[in-house]
Amino acid sequence: MSHQSDSPITAAPISGPVEPQDAQALLAEGVDEEVIEPNRRLFSGWQWALFGCLAIIYSLFHLITLNVIPMETWSYRIIHVAGALVLGFGLFTGARFAHDAADESPRWLTALGALLLLPAGYALIQTGLMWRALNGGGAMRIESHIETWHFGAPLIAATVAAIALSWCYRKVRTTFSMPDLVLMVAALASAAYLLVIYNTPLRMSTGTSFAPVGMTYAAIAGSLLILELTRRVAGNALVIISAIFLAYVFGGPYLPGFLSYPGLSVYRFFSQVYTDIGVLGQTTAVSSTYIILFIIFAAFLQASKVGDYFVNFAFAAAGRARGGPAKVSIFASGLMGMINGTSAGNVVSTGSLTIPLMKKVGYPGRSAGAIEAAASTGGQIMPPIMGAGAFIMAEITGIPYREIAVAALIPAALYFLSVYFMVDLEAAKKGMRGMRKDEIPQFRKLARHAYLFAPILILIAALFMGYSVIRAGTLATASAAVVSWISPNKMGVRAILKALQLAGTMSIQIIAVCACAGLIVGVISLTGVGARFSSLLLGVAGVSQLLALFFAMCISILLGMGMPTTAAYAVAASVVAPGLINIGIQPLIAHFFVFYFAVMSAITPPVALASYAAAGISGDNAMKTSMASFKIGLAAFIVPFMFFYSPAMLMEGSALQITRVAITASLGIFLLSAAVQAWFFGPVRLWQRGVMLIGALCLIYGGLATDLAGLAIGAALFMLQRRNSGKRPGAVSTA
Structure with a gap:
C-alpha cells in the first residue's frame, strides 16, 4: 500500500563498463518491490494505517491458527474468505x-x-441477536420470517444495490468508496450468520428442507460478493464461467441429452454450495492453509530482497551465453516462479527487466515477450x-x-530445456551475441551471498524429512527472516510488519479465485x-484412448483460458x-x-494472460505474441500425452527406466526445438523438419523401440547436416 510505480524494476546501464567495479554486483533492482495494480487504491494517513493493520492482522491470524491455536475447520474457512472480501x-x-x-x-x-449502510448494518446486528438467542436464549432455531425479513431481505438488497452502485461510482485513487464500505459490512454479516449457524446442530440440515x-x-x-471481488482482481473470464455454471443449476433440467439432470x-x-461441497471445500481448504502460508513465505523473501538476488544470479550464470538476456529470463522466471503464484505476475516481476534487454541484443519484441511468457508460465x-x-x-x-513435487521434476526440466533450446537455436540462427562481461554482475561477488538460497533449501529439506507442508512452510518463513540478518x-x-502487510494484500486475488472456483466445483458436485x-x-475412450x-x-x-492457474486446475480437475x-x-x-x-x-x-502481460511490456501485438x-x-x-504412455516421466518405475526416459526425452526435446526453429547445426529444409518432428516424438514417447528409432533419425540427420555443411559439427551452447 505504499506509493510505488506500476513498473518498479530498474537496471543499471549496460551500454558500457560500469565503474566502480562494485557497482556491477547489482544489475537488477526493484524486482521485489510491490507492484500496484491499476485498480488498487493508494491510501495515505489513517486509511493507509487502518488497512495496513487489517492486512497484518489477517496474515497473523493464519500463522497463529495454523501453528498455535487451531480453529474449527468451517469457521476458519469462513473467516479466511470473509477477511479477503x-x-x-x-x-x-x-x-x-x-x-x-x-x-x-x-x-x-x-x-x-x-443509505445502503442501513440495511447492511441492520443485517449484521441481527446476526448478533440470533447468536444471543441460540446460545443464551435457549432457542433451537430462528423463526423463518425473522431470517427472511430481518436478515435475508436487507442483506440481499444492500449487496445487490451496492455492487451495482460500485460499477458507476468514481473517486480519485486516494479516496475510499461508500458502496465498497457497504459491501464490507455485507461480507461481515454473511460470514457472521454462517458462523452462528454452523456452530449449532442446524449445520447438519444443509441441503435439506429443514435447513434455515x-x-x-x-x-x-x-x-x-465473491463473484464481484473476483471480477475486480482477476477479470471477467472466471466470473463469466461461474455464471454459466450457476445458470446451469437452474436451466439444466431443460437441456437435452447428457446435460439434463433432475434439477x-x-x-x-x-444451502449446500457454501459448505465443504463448494465454497468451503477443497479449493478454499488449500488457499486457507498451503497457499496463504506460501504467500507469507514469498512476502518474507521479497522483504529480504531475495528476488533481486535471484535475477542477478541468473544474469551472472547465463548472461554471457548467446542471446544471454533470453536465457536469463528462463533462469530468473524459474527461480521467481517458486515465490510467485501466477504466470502473469511472474511476467511482470521479471519481464520488465529481461524483455528490454532481449530486444537490445537482437530479439524482436514479439520473440522477447513470447520467451518471457513461456518461461514465466513454466514457473507454475x-x-x-x-x-x-x-x-x-x-x-x-x-x-x-x-x-x-518429486513427480514434477522431469516434466519441469523438459519444459525449461525446451524453452532453453528454442532460445539458443533462435540465437544461433540469427547470430545474436551474449552480454559483455561489463554488462552483467560478477558471479564471484554474488556467490558470497549464496546463503540467500537457504530458505528455499530449508523448505525442500523439511519436506523430504517428513515435516508437514504447514510446518515446512513456517520454518522456511522464519529462516527467511533469520537469513536476512546476515545479509x-x-x-x-x-x-x-511490512512483509505481513504485503502477504495480506497479495493473498486477496488467489483467495477470491479459489472461492470462486469453489462455486464451480460445488455446481459440478451437486x-x-x-x-x-x-x-x-x-465412451470416446472406447473408440480411442488417444482421442x-x-x-x-x-x-x-478451454476451461483454463483467461483464468489464473489455481482456478483453471481446480475446475478442470473436477x-x-x-x-x-x-x-x-x-x-x-x-x-x-x-x-x-x-x-x-x-x-x-x-x-493467454501471460502472453498478453508480456506484450504489454514489449509493445508488440498481443495475439501474435501469444x-x-x-x-x-x-x-x-x-509431454503430458507421454505421461500415459511412459509413466517413468513421473518417476513411476525403476531407476534405470526413469534415467533412460529422462535422457531420451531430453534429446527428443532438442529435436523438437530444432524442428520448430528450422535450425539443426545449420539451416534445415522443410522435409528435414518433418523427419525431425517424427524423431522427436519417438524419443519423447519413452518406449525402447521408439527411443532407438528416434536416435537413429537424429544420428542420420546429424551426419547429413555435417556432410552438407562441409564442416566439423558444433555443439549447441549450454552456457
Whole structure:
C-alpha cells in the first residue's frame, strides 16, 4: 500500500563498463518491490494505517491458527474468505478511478451509498441477536420470517444495490468508496450468520428442507460478493464461467441429452454450495492453509530482497551465453516462479527487466515477450512450490505433496530445456551475441551471498524429512527472516510488519479465485455434470484412448483460458480428471495431465494472460505474441500425452527406466526445438523438419523401440547436416 510505480524494476546501464567495479554486483533492482495494480487504491494517513493493520492482522491470524491455536475447520474457512472480501473491497475499486475532483461521481451517489449502510448494518446486528438467542436464549432455531425479513431481505438488497452502485461510482485513487464500505459490512454479516449457524446442530440440515432459510440468503450474498471481488482482481473470464455454471443449476433440467439432470431448488442449492461441497471445500481448504502460508513465505523473501538476488544470479550464470538476456529470463522466471503464484505476475516481476534487454541484443519484441511468457508460465510447474495448483492436487488426490513435487521434476526440466533450446537455436540462427562481461554482475561477488538460497533449501529439506507442508512452510518463513540478518537487507520489526502487510494484500486475488472456483466445483458436485462428462469421456475412450486424451486436453485448456492457474486446475480437475481415471489412467497421471494443460492455458491463444502481460511490456501485438509463446512452449503440449504412455516421466518405475526416459526425452526435446526453429547445426529444409518432428516424438514417447528409432533419425540427420555443411559439427551452447 505504499506509493510505488506500476513498473518498479530498474537496471543499471549496460551500454558500457560500469565503474566502480562494485557497482556491477547489482544489475537488477526493484524486482521485489510491490507492484500496484491499476485498480488498487493508494491510501495515505489513517486509511493507509487502518488497512495496513487489517492486512497484518489477517496474515497473523493464519500463522497463529495454523501453528498455535487451531480453529474449527468451517469457521476458519469462513473467516479466511470473509477477511479477503473485506480487504479486497477496501483496496480494489469496482470502476475506473476519477482523474480529478471534477471527474468524481456526484454527491447524491455517495448519499445513496450511505443509505445502503442501513440495511447492511441492520443485517449484521441481527446476526448478533440470533447468536444471543441460540446460545443464551435457549432457542433451537430462528423463526423463518425473522431470517427472511430481518436478515435475508436487507442483506440481499444492500449487496445487490451496492455492487451495482460500485460499477458507476468514481473517486480519485486516494479516496475510499461508500458502496465498497457497504459491501464490507455485507461480507461481515454473511460470514457472521454462517458462523452462528454452523456452530449449532442446524449445520447438519444443509441441503435439506429443514435447513434455515437464512443459510440460503447468506450464501447468495456471499456468492455475489465473491463473484464481484473476483471480477475486480482477476477479470471477467472466471466470473463469466461461474455464471454459466450457476445458470446451469437452474436451466439444466431443460437441456437435452447428457446435460439434463433432475434439477435443484434455489433453497437447496444455496444451502449446500457454501459448505465443504463448494465454497468451503477443497479449493478454499488449500488457499486457507498451503497457499496463504506460501504467500507469507514469498512476502518474507521479497522483504529480504531475495528476488533481486535471484535475477542477478541468473544474469551472472547465463548472461554471457548467446542471446544471454533470453536465457536469463528462463533462469530468473524459474527461480521467481517458486515465490510467485501466477504466470502473469511472474511476467511482470521479471519481464520488465529481461524483455528490454532481449530486444537490445537482437530479439524482436514479439520473440522477447513470447520467451518471457513461456518461461514465466513454466514457473507454475517448477518444484518445490509449483504454484497453488500442486497443493490443490495433493488435497484432491490424497497423494502427499512431497510425491507430487518429486513427480514434477522431469516434466519441469523438459519444459525449461525446451524453452532453453528454442532460445539458443533462435540465437544461433540469427547470430545474436551474449552480454559483455561489463554488462552483467560478477558471479564471484554474488556467490558470497549464496546463503540467500537457504530458505528455499530449508523448505525442500523439511519436506523430504517428513515435516508437514504447514510446518515446512513456517520454518522456511522464519529462516527467511533469520537469513536476512546476515545479509545487506536485514529484516527488523518494521520490515517484518511490512512483509505481513504485503502477504495480506497479495493473498486477496488467489483467495477470491479459489472461492470462486469453489462455486464451480460445488455446481459440478451437486448437479452431477462431472460424472456425466466422465461417462462421455469413457465412451470416446472406447473408440480411442488417444482421442479421449486429446478431448480432455481441449476441455482443460478451454476451461483454463483467461483464468489464473489455481482456478483453471481446480475446475478442470473436477470435470476432466475423474473421466481420465475412469478410462484406466492412474490418478497421479490423470491429474498431472490436467494440471499441465490448465497451466499452459496462460500461453494458449486466443486468451493467454501471460502472453498478453508480456506484450504489454514489449509493445508488440498481443495475439501474435501469444502465438509465438505457444510455439516456444510447444513441448508442454506434447509431454503430458507421454505421461500415459511412459509413466517413468513421473518417476513411476525403476531407476534405470526413469534415467533412460529422462535422457531420451531430453534429446527428443532438442529435436523438437530444432524442428520448430528450422535450425539443426545449420539451416534445415522443410522435409528435414518433418523427419525431425517424427524423431522427436519417438524419443519423447519413452518406449525402447521408439527411443532407438528416434536416435537413429537424429544420428542420420546429424551426419547429413555435417556432410552438407562441409564442416566439423558444433555443439549447441549450454552456457
